[in-house]
Amino acid sequence: MSDHGSHEVAHRPAAGQELADPVADPGLPPHEPRLTDVDPKAADRAERQIAGMFGVATILVIAFVVLYLIVPRHSSFLNLGASNLALGVTLGGALTLIGAACIHWTRKLMSDHEIVQDRHFDRTTSESRDEAGETLKRAAVESALDRRKLLRRSLIGAMAALGLPVVILLADLGPLPGNKPAHTVWRRGVRIVNDVSNKPVRPEDIKLGQLVNALPANIEELKEGAEQHAAKAKAAVILVRMEEGDIRAMPNRRNWSVGGVMCYSKICTHVGCPTNLYERVTHHLLCPCHQSTFDLSDSGKVVFGPAARDLPQLPIMVDAEGYLVAQRDFTEPIGPSYWERG
Structure with missing residues (x-):
C-alpha cells in the first residue's frame, strides 16, 4: 500500500508544470491535387458534365409543365395515378440533377484547400463578421463562376426554370369559390325533411x-x-316552434314563419359549429363550441358570445x-364569417 502511494506521488506534476498532450498533434496530411487541378481537359470535361446535368434538369422542368397541362388528373398508368407519377418523376428528377450537379461542381471545380479554424465563443466579434464577409467574397x-461561362449560364437556366412549377402549380389553388359560399341547394x-327519418315535415309535426x-x-x-357532403354541411337547418306572439320578426320577415314554426341555419356564424342546444323559455339557441347565443324569437340575433353575425333564417311556407x-x-x-363579410 505504501509503495503504491509513493508511486502515485512520483507521477504527479510539480507546481506550475502542465501535463503534456497524451497524443501529439499529427498536423494536416500533405495536400494531394485533384485530376481537375492539374489537367485542364479533365476540368473542362467536368464542366460539361455539370452543365449537362443542369441542362437535363431544365428540360425536365419544362416537361413537368407540359405534362401538368396534358395528362388527365384521373388517368392511371400501371395502376398508379399517371398525373402524379409524371409530375413526381420530372420534378424529382430535376431537383436530383441540380443537387448532383452542385455536388460534382464542388468536388471537381471549386478551389480545393484545407482550412483550419480554431473554436471560438458563441458571440462573434465585428472582426469575425468582417472575416465572414471576406470569406463569402x-x-x-x-x-x-466568373471564369466558366457555360457553368454559370446552365446554372442560371436550371434555377430559373424551377420557377415554372411554382407558377403552374398556382392553378391547384383554384378555382376560386366566387359566390358559391353565399348559396345552398x-x-x-x-321540402324540409327530418335529417334522421328523411320524411317531409308538417307544421303540426x-x-x-x-x-x-x-x-x-x-x-x-x-x-x-x-x-353531397358539402351540400349537407351548408344546407343543414333547425326547425323550432314557439308561440306566435313571442316572435319579434323584422318587417320584411313577418311571412317567413308558419304557425309559429321558424327555420334557421344550423351552422354557427362564428367558426361553423353545429348549433342545436335550444332553451324553450328564452328561445335562445346556444352553440356548444364557444357559447355564442342567438335569440330565435328575434330574427336569430346574437345575444352573447364571439359570433359577429346573426344566425341566417330560411323563409318557409307550406305546399299544397x-x-x-x-x-x-x-x-x-x-356559416362562419370571413373578411369579405361585414
Missing part, C-alpha cells in the same frame, strides 16, 4: 318548444360523395299538401 471567386318549393334537425329533400338528388317548404334560398351567406 473569396468563395464567390473560388467557385469559378335550397330553392323555392324544396313540431310540438311547442321542440327543435327538429332537418335537411332539404333535394339533397338525395346529388351524387353521393364530396358533393301541407308540408313545410322553402320560399327561396337563404338571403345571406351561411
Whole structure:
C-alpha cells in the first residue's frame, strides 16, 4: 500500500508544470491535387458534365409543365395515378440533377484547400463578421463562376426554370369559390325533411318548444360523395316552434314563419359549429363550441358570445299538401364569417 502511494506521488506534476498532450498533434496530411487541378481537359470535361446535368434538369422542368397541362388528373398508368407519377418523376428528377450537379461542381471545380479554424465563443466579434464577409467574397471567386461561362449560364437556366412549377402549380389553388359560399341547394318549393327519418315535415309535426334537425329533400338528388357532403354541411337547418306572439320578426320577415314554426341555419356564424342546444323559455339557441347565443324569437340575433353575425333564417311556407317548404334560398351567406363579410 505504501509503495503504491509513493508511486502515485512520483507521477504527479510539480507546481506550475502542465501535463503534456497524451497524443501529439499529427498536423494536416500533405495536400494531394485533384485530376481537375492539374489537367485542364479533365476540368473542362467536368464542366460539361455539370452543365449537362443542369441542362437535363431544365428540360425536365419544362416537361413537368407540359405534362401538368396534358395528362388527365384521373388517368392511371400501371395502376398508379399517371398525373402524379409524371409530375413526381420530372420534378424529382430535376431537383436530383441540380443537387448532383452542385455536388460534382464542388468536388471537381471549386478551389480545393484545407482550412483550419480554431473554436471560438458563441458571440462573434465585428472582426469575425468582417472575416465572414471576406470569406463569402473569396468563395464567390473560388467557385469559378466568373471564369466558366457555360457553368454559370446552365446554372442560371436550371434555377430559373424551377420557377415554372411554382407558377403552374398556382392553378391547384383554384378555382376560386366566387359566390358559391353565399348559396345552398335550397330553392323555392324544396321540402324540409327530418335529417334522421328523411320524411317531409308538417307544421303540426313540431310540438311547442321542440327543435327538429332537418335537411332539404333535394339533397338525395346529388351524387353521393364530396358533393353531397358539402351540400349537407351548408344546407343543414333547425326547425323550432314557439308561440306566435313571442316572435319579434323584422318587417320584411313577418311571412317567413308558419304557425309559429321558424327555420334557421344550423351552422354557427362564428367558426361553423353545429348549433342545436335550444332553451324553450328564452328561445335562445346556444352553440356548444364557444357559447355564442342567438335569440330565435328575434330574427336569430346574437345575444352573447364571439359570433359577429346573426344566425341566417330560411323563409318557409307550406305546399299544397301541407308540408313545410322553402320560399327561396337563404338571403345571406351561411356559416362562419370571413373578411369579405361585414
